[in-house]
Amino acid sequence: MISVFDLFSVGIGPSSSHTVGPMRAARTFVAGLKADGLLAGTARVRAELFGSLGATGHGHGSDRAVLLGLAGEAPESVDTDAVDARITRIRAERRLGLLDAHEVDFDVDRDLVLHRRRSLPFHPNGMTFVAYDDAGVEVRVRTYYSVGGGFVVDEAAAGADRIKPDSTRVRYPFLTGAQLLGVTASTGLSISGVMLANELSWRGEGEVRAGLLEIWRVMRECVERGCSRDGVLPGGLRVRRRAAELRRSLETESDPADALRAMDWVTLFAL
Incomplete structure (x- = not known):
């Protein structure tokens, strides 16, 4: 069986496997450095994305997700309104605060590599992170796979025979x-x-109901946000926002006698 909270999880878009997964992997990597006392001695990190992540990463925001994850952001709580300014600052200053606490040099063009034609063995969505000390010696290397739905496994748990269902x-x-x-x-x-x-x-009933209400709150905010913003969607594909224009059209031009009018609003909310 699968919990409703595995099916409906809050996370930054546009893709659970290409955006949420890479952010979680990057955050897991730096959190591991901190837990093992290695963060303070880290002078530089490097991230490499392979396979599907490398080929479509810019369009899906995988590169931005990695930067945010290294900075300690989580997909379910990141302030999406502040993302653009934060990424711009990292690029301009060539500095990155790991877990928003330990600053290191980080040149996005050098230290974040998207391999368009290289893949890792276990899964198309592979990532490798490397931490270096002041002398350029590797402190730690870890490989992760974003296996779908925002779930991430490391190479020790990779392979279909090692990804076990919830029992x-x-x-x-x-x-x-x-x-x-x-x-x-x-x-x-x-x-x-x-x-x-x-x-x-x-989990207990109170936790279930509170969790569902929180998911519903985020869903409503997503609908309201989309219905009020024009322009293009985040990412490099320049996809035009359509919901706000459709909302204005429905509010001013719809025929109340149209039997399918309600479906037009459902389409709007879906967008």
Whole structure:
């Protein structure tokens, strides 16, 4: 079974595997340096992205995500309004505060490399991070893979045979829609009631409800943000924002008698 919080996770866009994963990997790397007492002796770091990350990283913001992760930002809490200014400052000053605490020299053009035609063995979304001391000697090297959904594994856990599913026993297990309907018939519970009972296998009801409300708050903010901003989407692809223009059109030109008018609003919210 999969928790609702594995399906609906808050994170910076546009891609869970190409943006959220690299940010988490970079943050994990520098957090490991700190935990092992190596951060203070680090004078420089280098990040290399391979395979799909290297080929499409600029369009998906993978390079920016790595910089933010090295700076200690987490995908679920990063201030997206401050990202552009922060990245611009790192590029201009050629300095990066690891975990926002220990500053090192960092030349983006030299120390962040996207390999368009090279891949690592276990997965297309591979990354390698290296930390150096003042003498240029490697302090630590780590390789990570962004395996989808924002999940990251290191090379010790790489390979399909080592990525294990969650084995938590839930109250009402099912594998098919028919089995789920059978559970509702035998228990008298609604589908949402069955899912809540299963979620309680991982955490308390108060935590479940609070977590869902937080996800809903972020969803609403995303919709409101998109409906109020013109211009282009972040990233190098120059994709035009469409939601705000569509909202204005629906508010001024829609026919109230149109049976599909509600679907136009659903499309707007999806954008």
